[in-house]
Amino acid sequence: MGKATEKDNKRGSVMNTSLSVITVTHNSAHIVRGALAGLPPGVEIVCVDNASADDLSAALEGLAVHRIDNAANFGFGRACNIGAAAASGEYLLFMNPDVRIGPEAIDALLLAAERYPNCGVFVPRTNTADGRLWFREQSEIDRLFGAPLPTRIRQVWGDCCIRFVNGGVFMIKRTLFLAMGGFDEDIFLYFEDDDLSHRLLQRKEPLILVNDAHAVHDVGMSVAQSTRSRIFRHRSKMRSEIHLRRKYGIAYHPVADIVRYSAKIGFYSLIFNRNRLINSLGRLIGIFDWILDRSQADRNRRHAA
Numbered sequence: 001m002g003k004a005t006e007k008d009n010k011r012g013s014v015m016n017t018s019l020s021v022i023t024v025t026h027n028s029a030h031i032v033r034g035a036l037a038g039l040p041p042g043v044e045i046v047c048v049d050n051a052s053a054d055d056l057s058a059a060l061e062g063l064a065v066h067r068i069d070n071a072a073n074f075g076f077g078r079a080c081n082i083g084a085a086a087a088s089g090e091y092l093l094f095m096n097p098d099v100r101i102g103p104e105a106i107d108a109l110l111l112a113a114e115r116y117p118n119c120g121v122f123v124p125r126t127n128t129a130d131g132r133l134w135f136r137e138q139s140e141i142d143r144l145f146g147a148p149l150p151t152r153i154r155q156v157w158g159d160c161c162i163r164f165v166n167g168g169v170f171m172i173k174r175t176l177f178l179a180m181g182g183f184d185e186d187i188f189l190y191f192e193d194d195d196l197s198h199r200l201l202q203r204k205e206p207l208i209l210v211n212d213a214h215a216v217h218d219v220g221m222s223v224a225q226s227t228r229s230r231i232f233r234h235r236s237k238m239r240s241e242i243h244l245r246r247k248y249g250i251a252y253h254p255v256a257d258i259v260r261y262s263a264k265i266g267f268y269s270l271i272f273n274r275n276r277l278i279n280s281l282g283r284l285i286g287i288f289d290w291i292l293d294r295s296q297a298d299r300n301r302r303h304a305a
Helices: 002-014 032-037 056-060 076-086 103-115 140-144 174-179 192-202 227-247 254-270 274-304
Strands: 019-025 044-050 066-070 091-095 099-101 121-128 169-173 207-217
Touching: 019 032, 019 076, 032 044, 032 056, 032 099, 044 056, 044 076, 066 076, 076 174, 076 192, 091 099, 091 103, 091 174, 103 121, 103 169, 103 207, 140 192, 140 227, 169 174, 192 207, 192 227, 227 274, 254 274
Parallel strands: 019 044, 019 091, 044 066, 121 207
Antiparallel strands: 091 169, 099 207, 121 169
8 A cells, every 4th residue: 555655646746747748640540549548647648740641530539639730741840849839738748659658657757857857858768669679879960970889788777868869759848849949840851859869969958868767669650661651761861861961061972872872772673672772762862852952942042143
């Protein structure tokens, strides 16, 4: 009885801190209910939908959700910012539709916020569906700047400071997120969390991994796995990488990348490696997209002058 009372007291304490959960969907009706149904009562849930073609209404039926329907697919970061603007909680918990996090993990995150009052960013210890630790030791920006590869971390033994906040699931103080301008809306998909992590570190904001908060990320299951979808994702990844390079003054040579990915496409075609062929094709398309967009922007500037 004593243990139950202690647990109830802790829960009562942390639930005095208001929390809003924000999830972004795009044809994610097949999985999003599992993510939201496990959340504790009293938590505000904001679901921002990027023009899905599936039956999201059926997936959300019976759940207390503030739903926002975008007129088009605005991308992940912009949709998150829309959700943050609509949320009212002191803390925001961003969570992908393919993430599972229960009440005890949320309690642990909120208790960590009490334990570390000078910190505003908290990340649960996250595993993949097969039990592997889902953890990155550095951001994409660290890699682009040429930082040496860190030692592989396979286990976490306690709360610790980290350099990267995984956009799949993390909690941040709402005032801090809004003060930073949220996610970079020029990034459509991928690496928006890398950019946010880099900006947080530039502000000397501590990023805390909370060992007692457990989440499961069924990576990649919130999106379609078709060839077209995979090409689109790798195209977006390439465009996002180029954007990060230009944003942070990191040299980029598109011709070298065109040669590199063209060679990869040829090689993977010869050895019949379909997956890597699709990935490289998507990246090559992303490079040409960026070149065309840049050419169009240059023409528009000349006409305006």
